[in-house]
Structures are given as structure tokens and as C-alpha cells.
Amino acid sequence: MPVREKLLGTVKADxxxxxxxxxxxxxxxxFELVNAGFNVVMLEKGKWYDERHFKKDEQLARHRIFKSQFDKERHVLEEPDGDGGWSRDTTGQFWGGNVVGGASNFMSAYFHRLKPTDFRLLSTYGAIEGATVADWPISYQQLEPYYDKVEKIIGVSGNALKHQFLEPRSSENYPMRPTAEHPIVKLFDRACKTLKFTPLPMARGILTKPMNGRNSCEYSGYCGSYGCHSGAKASSRAALLDSIKDKSNFTLLTQSKAYRLNSDKTGQATSVDYFDAKGRSKSITASRFVVACYSIESARLLLTSVGEKHPKGLGNNHSQVGKNLHCCAGGTGHGIFNLTERDDKFAKAMKIRGPFFNRFLQDWYQIDDKAVSAKPIKGGTLDFVFDPPSPTSDISGLKWQSNGELLWGSPLKQKIKAHFTQSKDFKFEVFCDWLTHDECYVSLAMDEKDAWGIPVAKVTAGFHPHDVKVAQYLVDKGVEVMKAMGADEAYGNVWTSPTSNLMAGGCRFGNDPKTSVLNANCQVHDCDNVYVTDGSFMPNGGSVTPTLTIYANAFRVADKIKASLVS
Structure with missing residues (x-):
């Protein structure tokens, strides 16, 4: 039977x-705990928005009403300045989603699994000087049933074709057929096969048929960076929280900003303090606490949660909270097609908006090329996409001439017309491991406070040169594909700055408290009634987007919490 009340000293938990x-x-x-009958409360700093609010309007996207306001809450970002020092700035770029469901509302929903080698990065490829690479305390085989569970519960569409780096699967295929494909996919497939590359269909966390009250995809083209109007995208809110929001044993408190976990003399967490919508400080007690605020903010919350047994912050007795942060290394590239020099059929196909360009390449998930390294090294993934509509943003960029002067009048009109009617931009994104190291971490900026008087998070985001080498190799492969497709222009570049999303780490899980924050069950080593279940737990991000892995691990940890509550 669910444990409705746990004693905290002489006080019963809420x-x-x-x-x-x-x-x-x-x-x-x-989702798991509420459906099992436990009494659960969820604190969310943002508001509840759903399909009614997610309109196909770029000005209504996450960049306006769904992100934290810069004047209320921000981050400090430190990056290498190129001259051996560090630049410092305040930024709001890391707020992926200030809304119920968080950044999962605005993802593109590329749902790749990690590979078994991602769980054994150190053992497989060896140490890299200057990096703090570590193996996971669990294996791919332990997480695989939860990958399968996620795909079935939230509805993942795709087609799992066999290839040299296909991860082991307990289900032969995805539960839903792939999303509709853009007609230019055929040109891509032909070009890849000419190059002897292996084009693969993309798995997406997007419904291709109605499921559990959610509609299937509308193919509007407004997907990545936008909230989903149909509910087809597998956001945490649409796929999971919608189904439990009205249950009597679930309480969702929105506009509730948690700022401190309190602990007793034994080191166990007893309550969480939060500010409500009116700025009043309140407190909630519980038997177990789950921290899932996004890597930067989860580390910040633990660091501000000082107690008798946690003088440097909860879980930070070995100064590991905030360490081993990793962003999404890689790069991006483009193929520009001049439609005025193509036949009408090709031009018409290129202009089609809606169907997905569901293709990716993983021929180089391991790079075995002596020109790059004497021994095999970890590589990555190339995802090929059409960007969602952003006409206002596009036009804003077109107003500038190459000499930096403003373009206006008829020349500007002609340039805008050409951009939207005479050319098409096809894009690829590269994902590879951002190696963890000692110059990429989260700490507190004691000289910067948010609107509630709490120190903001400082993100120090140095990068490892190995990442650049791997990313450049993959970017060059993407450019090669664009040229084989006949692009009039093909180019790419590598990221060295942190991406605004897809960050993970900061509360690494492992077996040694001296080098990790969490144990294999994602419990804080020295406070075992606190779990961290967002991407903070990940020792490395793999060479894919991490969302599916975060979902899978959260389902796994939910089982551990259920077991602890009934023991």
C-alpha cells in the first residue's frame, strides 16, 4: 500500500x-508515482500552457512568453576569450522553457537512443588528457527496457533499420509508423548511396496517429522551437502530466520557484522552500524529493541548500555539485539551392512546407580514420532538417549589407523576395560528445542576485580541443552530402560556445562519492531521500540529443522510488 504519511521527527510529511x-x-x-497511488506534489516555476496557447506564430514562441524574464532571473556566462582569459556576460540563453513541461514543449523531438559504448566511454576509448571522462554505473542493457517503455507510453514514430551502429532493441520497431516525409528525401538518399553513406530514417517523439486524447501531427512546419498545437509532440505535459493532472493524489503548484532544500541533523532532506506567485516564501515537507530543474538550475538549487551536514550545499561535501557539466558539441551546416536554375518540379518540391525531412547519418558514430587519429575515437550523428518558419527573423537579418550598412527600399524588397521565392536553405546539425573537464561547470555568482535575492548560477563553459576535431570531421561529411545533392552553396561550422539547450551533467552519477554527486539510482550520495532525474545525472551526452535518455532514466528512477516507499 502507498505510504501516505512519513514521519519527519515528530512532524508528518505533507x-x-x-x-x-x-x-x-x-x-x-x-506519472508513475501518481498512478501507483502515492501522494505527489510538483513545483513548477512557470505557468500551465497547452495546445490552446501554442499558436503558429514565431512571436509567440518560447522566446517571448514562455521563457524567464531576463530582468527577473538570468545566468552569468564565462567563456574563453581567445587570448588565454575569460569573458563574462549576463545571459538568458539557457532558459529553454519557463512553462509546465519545460523545454520538452519546444524540442524538435529527435528521439535517438544512446549506444552501449556511450555507457562505457572511458573503457572503450581510453582516457583523454585534460578530460574527466567516466563510465556510467549502469549499462545500456539496464536502461534498454525503459527506452522501450518510453517509446510505447509517449508514442515514438520511426523505422528502426539495421545498420552497423544500431543499438540492441527489445522491440523490433517503433510503435508508430514514421511521420510523412518530404519529397526531397529521395534526392538525399540517392546522394548518400552514391557516397556509400547509409541514410537512416529519423525516430521522432511525434504521434502519427491519435493516442490518449492527443491528436496526430498536423504537419504545419512549426515544430522545433514551437509548442505543439495538436499535442502530437511528446512533451512531458502533453504525454504524461495531462493524464494525471486531475487525480486527487496529484498537486501541481505553478508559478512556484523552489530556492532551498532544508535538511535535518542527520543530513536527510525535510522540506523545500519556494516563492509563490506573489513572492511569498512557503514550505512543503515530503518523504522523498526529486530535483529536475534542468542541469544548471538543479546544481544551483543544491548549492543554495546549505545545512548542518551540507555546509557547501546539499550533496557537495566533495565539491562535485556543478562539476562535469557538458553542453552539446558539434556544429551546423547548410546547403543553399538556387531554385531559379532548377526545373519547376524540383523547385515546387523544395518549397513544400510541412512533411519532415526525417534522415540522419551515423556512419561515423565511431571514427576509424588514421588521418584523424591513430586509433578509433568516438564520433557522432548528423541530423538533416528544414528549419521551422521564421520569416520575421529572416527578414531582420536580410536588412544588412555585407559592408555592415543598412539595406532599404527596392533593393531590400528584391532581396526579401529572392530569399523566400528563389532559393531554399537545407540544413544539417552535428552532435558529438562535449568532453567533461575542469573548466566547464556551474557555480554560484555571489555578486549577481535574481529578483528574489538568490544568487544566480554562473556557467563556466570552456571546451576541449578534442571536441572541435571530431565536430569538424563530421561537419565536413555533411558538406560533402550537400554538394552531392547539388547544392549551389555548401558550408558548415563548428560550435565552441555552449548551446542554449541540450545541456546535461553537473550532478554526475557514479559509484564513488569523491567523483560524483549521485549513486546509480540517482540518489544524492550523502542525502538518499533526494533524487536528481533531469539530464544532470549524465556523465556524458552521447553523440545524439539526450531527451529520450532523460525520459528513460526518469522512468527507471521512478521504479526505485516506488520500491523505497513500500519497503
Whole structure:
């Protein structure tokens, strides 16, 4: 039977479990525990928005009403300045989604699994000087049943074709047929086969048929960076929280900003303090606490949660909280097709908006090329996409001439017309490991406070040169594909700055408290009634987007929490 009340000294806890956050790391925990009958409360700093609010309007996207306001809450970002020092700036770029469901509302929903080698990066490829690479305390085989569970519960579409780097699967294929494909996919496939590359269909966390009250994809083209109007995208809110929001044993408190976990003399967490919508400080007690605020903010919350047994912050007795942060290394590239020099059939096909360009390449998930390295090294993934519509943003960029002067009048009109009617931009994105190291971490900026008087997070984001080498190799492969497709222009570049999303790490899980924050069950080593279930737990991000892995691990940890509550 569910444990409705747990004693905290002589005080009964308000809830069995308190979950802080509502995104991909939080939704599965709430879904499982509420459906098991436990009494759960969820604190979310943002508001509740759903399909009624997600209109096909770029000005209404996450960049306006769904992100934290810069004047209320920001981050400090430190990056290498190129001269051996560090630049410093305040930024709002890391707020992926200030809304129930978090950044999962605005993802592109590329749902790749990690490979078995991603769990054994150190053992497989060896140490790299200057990096803090580590193996996972669990194996791919232990997480695989939860990958399968996610795909079935939230509805993943795709076609799992066999290839040299295909990860082992307990289900032969995805539960839903692939999304509709753009006609230019055929040109891409032919070009790849000419180059002896292996074009693969993309798995997406997007419904291709109605499921559990959610509609199938509308193929509007407004997907990545936009909230989903149909509910087809597998956001934590649409796929999980919608189904439990009205249950009597689930309480969702929106506009509730958690700022401190309190602990007792034994080191166990007893309550969480938060500010409500009116700025009043309140407190909630629970038997278990789950932190899932996004890597940067989860580390920040633990660092501000000082107690008698946690003088440097909860879980930070070995100074590991915030360490081993990793962004999404890689790059991006483009193929520009001049439609005025193509036949009408090709031009018409290129202009089609809606169907997905569901293709990716993983021929180089391991790079075995002596021109790059004497021994095999970890490579990555190339995803090929058409960007979602952003006409206002596009036009804003077109107003500038190459000499930096403004373009206006008829020349500007002609340039805008040509951009939208005479050419088409096809894009690829590269994903590879951002190696963890000592110059990429989260700490507190004691000289910067948010609107509630709490120190903001400082993100120090140095990069390892190995990442650049791998990313450049993959970017060059993407450019090669664009040229084989007949692009009039083909180019790419490598990222060295942190991406605004897809960050992970900061609360690495492992077996040694001296080098990790969490144990294999994602419990804080020295406070075992606190779990961290967002991407913070990941020792490395793999060479794919991490969302599916975060979902899968959160379902896995939910099982561990259920077992602890009934033991």
C-alpha cells in the first residue's frame, strides 16, 4: 500500500514525494508515482500552457512568453576569450522553457537512443588528457527496457533499420509508423548511396496517429522551437502530466520557484522552500524529493541548500555539485539551392512546407580514420532538417549589407523576395560528445542576485580541443552530402560556445562519492531521500540529443522510488 504519511521527527510529511520541475526528467516520475497511488506534489516555476496557447506564430514562441524574464532571473556566462582569459556576460540563453513541461514543449523531438559504448566511454576509448571522462554505473542493457517503455507510453514514430551502429532493441520497431516525409528525401538518399553513406530514417517523439486524447501531427512546419498545437509532440505535459493532472493524489503548484532544500541533523532532506506567485516564501515537507530543474538550475538549487551536514550545499561535501557539466558539441551546416536554375518540379518540391525531412547519418558514430587519429575515437550523428518558419527573423537579418550598412527600399524588397521565392536553405546539425573537464561547470555568482535575492548560477563553459576535431570531421561529411545533392552553396561550422539547450551533467552519477554527486539510482550520495532525474545525472551526452535518455532514466528512477516507499 502507498505510504501516505512519513514521519519527519515528530512532524508528518505533507506528501510522499515532492518533485521540483516538470520537464522530461520530472514527468515520468510524477506519472508513475501518481498512478501507483502515492501522494505527489510538483513545483513548477512557470505557468500551465497547452495546445490552446501554442499558436503558429514565431512571436509567440518560447522566446517571448514562455521563457524567464531576463530582468527577473538570468545566468552569468564565462567563456574563453581567445587570448588565454575569460569573458563574462549576463545571459538568458539557457532558459529553454519557463512553462509546465519545460523545454520538452519546444524540442524538435529527435528521439535517438544512446549506444552501449556511450555507457562505457572511458573503457572503450581510453582516457583523454585534460578530460574527466567516466563510465556510467549502469549499462545500456539496464536502461534498454525503459527506452522501450518510453517509446510505447509517449508514442515514438520511426523505422528502426539495421545498420552497423544500431543499438540492441527489445522491440523490433517503433510503435508508430514514421511521420510523412518530404519529397526531397529521395534526392538525399540517392546522394548518400552514391557516397556509400547509409541514410537512416529519423525516430521522432511525434504521434502519427491519435493516442490518449492527443491528436496526430498536423504537419504545419512549426515544430522545433514551437509548442505543439495538436499535442502530437511528446512533451512531458502533453504525454504524461495531462493524464494525471486531475487525480486527487496529484498537486501541481505553478508559478512556484523552489530556492532551498532544508535538511535535518542527520543530513536527510525535510522540506523545500519556494516563492509563490506573489513572492511569498512557503514550505512543503515530503518523504522523498526529486530535483529536475534542468542541469544548471538543479546544481544551483543544491548549492543554495546549505545545512548542518551540507555546509557547501546539499550533496557537495566533495565539491562535485556543478562539476562535469557538458553542453552539446558539434556544429551546423547548410546547403543553399538556387531554385531559379532548377526545373519547376524540383523547385515546387523544395518549397513544400510541412512533411519532415526525417534522415540522419551515423556512419561515423565511431571514427576509424588514421588521418584523424591513430586509433578509433568516438564520433557522432548528423541530423538533416528544414528549419521551422521564421520569416520575421529572416527578414531582420536580410536588412544588412555585407559592408555592415543598412539595406532599404527596392533593393531590400528584391532581396526579401529572392530569399523566400528563389532559393531554399537545407540544413544539417552535428552532435558529438562535449568532453567533461575542469573548466566547464556551474557555480554560484555571489555578486549577481535574481529578483528574489538568490544568487544566480554562473556557467563556466570552456571546451576541449578534442571536441572541435571530431565536430569538424563530421561537419565536413555533411558538406560533402550537400554538394552531392547539388547544392549551389555548401558550408558548415563548428560550435565552441555552449548551446542554449541540450545541456546535461553537473550532478554526475557514479559509484564513488569523491567523483560524483549521485549513486546509480540517482540518489544524492550523502542525502538518499533526494533524487536528481533531469539530464544532470549524465556523465556524458552521447553523440545524439539526450531527451529520450532523460525520459528513460526518469522512468527507471521512478521504479526505485516506488520500491523505497513500500519497503
Amino acid at each position: 506528501y510522499d514525494v515532492c518533485i521540483i520541475g516538470s520537464g522530461a526528467g520530472a514527468g515520468p516520475v510524477a
